[in-house]
Amino acid sequence: MMSSFGERYPRHWTQEEGFRLIRxxxxxxxxxxxxxxxxxxDRQTIAQLHQVLHAGxxxxxxxxxxRAxxxxxxxxxxxxxxxAVLRNGAELVADGMVLPTRATTRADGARELMRRLxxxxxxxxxxxxATADAELLSAVPASVATTxxxxxxxxxxxxxxxxxHEGGVAQLCQDVADAAEWGEEPAFLRAAEAADSGVRAEFGATPQQAAGKGxxxxxxxxxxxxVVAGFVLYLSNTFPSIAGMMVLTVGLLVGVALFYMGLTQRRDARKARKAARRGE
Known part of the structure; x- marks a missing residue:
C-alpha cells in the first residue's frame, strides 16, 4: 500500500514512461x-553540495x-x-522565502516544499x-541512507x-551532478533497477557500466x-534524388544513434574503472 505521503502527493510520471531526472x-x-x-x-562538504547546485x-x-x-x-x-525543511517540517524555505506551514513531520514538510516547487x-x-526521515525515505523511489x-x-x-567521512556523500553528489549534465538517471538508481526485485542496491554497484566496456x-x-556509407551512396547517385535523400537521412539517424550508444558505454566504463581504482 502506498504511504500517506505518496497518496497526498501525485507522481508526475511513472518509471515505465521514462527514466527519472532528479530535480x-x-x-x-x-x-x-x-x-x-x-x-x-567543512569546506569540502559544502563544495560537494555546490556540485549539486551547479548542476541546476x-x-x-x-x-x-x-533557519539561523x-x-x-x-x-x-x-x-x-x-x-529547506527545518524544525522537522514546521518551518520551510522555498526559493529563498521562509514560509509558514502546518506540517508536523519532515515528510509533511517535504511534501509541502515539493508542492510549492x-x-x-x-x-x-x-x-x-535521522529517524525522522524514515517515513520520507520509504515514500519516495529514490531514497538513500548512509552508514x-x-x-x-x-x-x-x-x-x-x-x-x-568514507566518501559516500561526495560520490553521491558527483553522481547526481554527472547525471544531470548527461540528462540521465544517477548511476545508483540504474543499479537499483537492474538488481533483482526486493534486493536493495549498495551505492557504487553499477553493472551497466561494466557490461558496456567491451x-x-x-x-x-x-x-x-x-554515416559515411550513407554519404557515399547519396553522392554516388546510386538512387534517385528522393530515395537517395531518404537513405542519407536514415544513415545519419542510425549512425548517430550507434555512435552515441558507444560514447555512453565508453563513459560508463571509464566511471567504473575510476570507482574500482578508488576501491569502491
Missing part, C-alpha cells in the same frame, strides 16, 4: 552530513533546527539554504539519516552508501561507418 535533493544535516555535534560543515538541481537541507542554526552549520552559505516524488532524491544513519532510516531507504568502440566505429 530536488533533500538531505539530512545531522546524520548524513554529520552536524549532530554542532560543528559546522535544487538542494534542500533537512534539520530539527531552525542551520545557516550557521552551513558556514553562513546562503546558497545552500535557498530551500512543483517537483514530483519521482523527481526527488532523499539522502536521509551513519539511524536503524529506522537505514531500513526505510531503498539504497545505501558509505558515510560522509562494445563501446565497436558501436562508435559502426556509427561512423553507417
Amino acid at each position: 530536488l535533493v533533500l538531505v539530512d544535516m545531522d546524520h548524513a552530513l554529520g552536524t549532530r555535534d554542532g560543528r559546522p560543515l 538541481i535544487r538542494l534542500a537541507p533537512m534539520s530539527a533546527r531552525g 542554526d542551520a545557516l550557521a552549520l552551513l558556514g553562513g552559505d546562503e546558497s545552500c539554504l535557498q530551500n 512543483d517537483v514530483g516524488r519521482d523527481e526527488v532524491l532523499v539522502l536521509g539519516g 551513519d544513519a539511524s536503524k529506522a532510516a537505514w531500513e526505510a531507504a531503498k539504497s545505501h552508501l558509505k558515510g560522509l 562494445h563501446a568502440g565497436l558501436f562508435m566505429f559502426l556509427g561512423i561507418v553507417v
Whole structure:
C-alpha cells in the first residue's frame, strides 16, 4: 500500500514512461552530513553540495533546527539554504522565502516544499539519516541512507552508501551532478533497477557500466561507418534524388544513434574503472 505521503502527493510520471531526472535533493544535516555535534560543515562538504547546485538541481537541507542554526552549520552559505525543511517540517524555505506551514513531520514538510516547487516524488532524491526521515525515505523511489544513519532510516531507504567521512556523500553528489549534465538517471538508481526485485542496491554497484566496456568502440566505429556509407551512396547517385535523400537521412539517424550508444558505454566504463581504482 502506498504511504500517506505518496497518496497526498501525485507522481508526475511513472518509471515505465521514462527514466527519472532528479530535480530536488533533500538531505539530512545531522546524520548524513554529520552536524549532530554542532560543528559546522567543512569546506569540502559544502563544495560537494555546490556540485549539486551547479548542476541546476535544487538542494534542500533537512534539520530539527531552525533557519539561523542551520545557516550557521552551513558556514553562513546562503546558497545552500535557498530551500529547506527545518524544525522537522514546521518551518520551510522555498526559493529563498521562509514560509509558514502546518506540517508536523519532515515528510509533511517535504511534501509541502515539493508542492510549492512543483517537483514530483519521482523527481526527488532523499539522502536521509535521522529517524525522522524514515517515513520520507520509504515514500519516495529514490531514497538513500548512509552508514551513519539511524536503524529506522537505514531500513526505510531503498539504497545505501558509505558515510560522509568514507566518501559516500561526495560520490553521491558527483553522481547526481554527472547525471544531470548527461540528462540521465544517477548511476545508483540504474543499479537499483537492474538488481533483482526486493534486493536493495549498495551505492557504487553499477553493472551497466561494466557490461558496456567491451562494445563501446565497436558501436562508435559502426556509427561512423553507417554515416559515411550513407554519404557515399547519396553522392554516388546510386538512387534517385528522393530515395537517395531518404537513405542519407536514415544513415545519419542510425549512425548517430550507434555512435552515441558507444560514447555512453565508453563513459560508463571509464566511471567504473575510476570507482574500482578508488576501491569502491
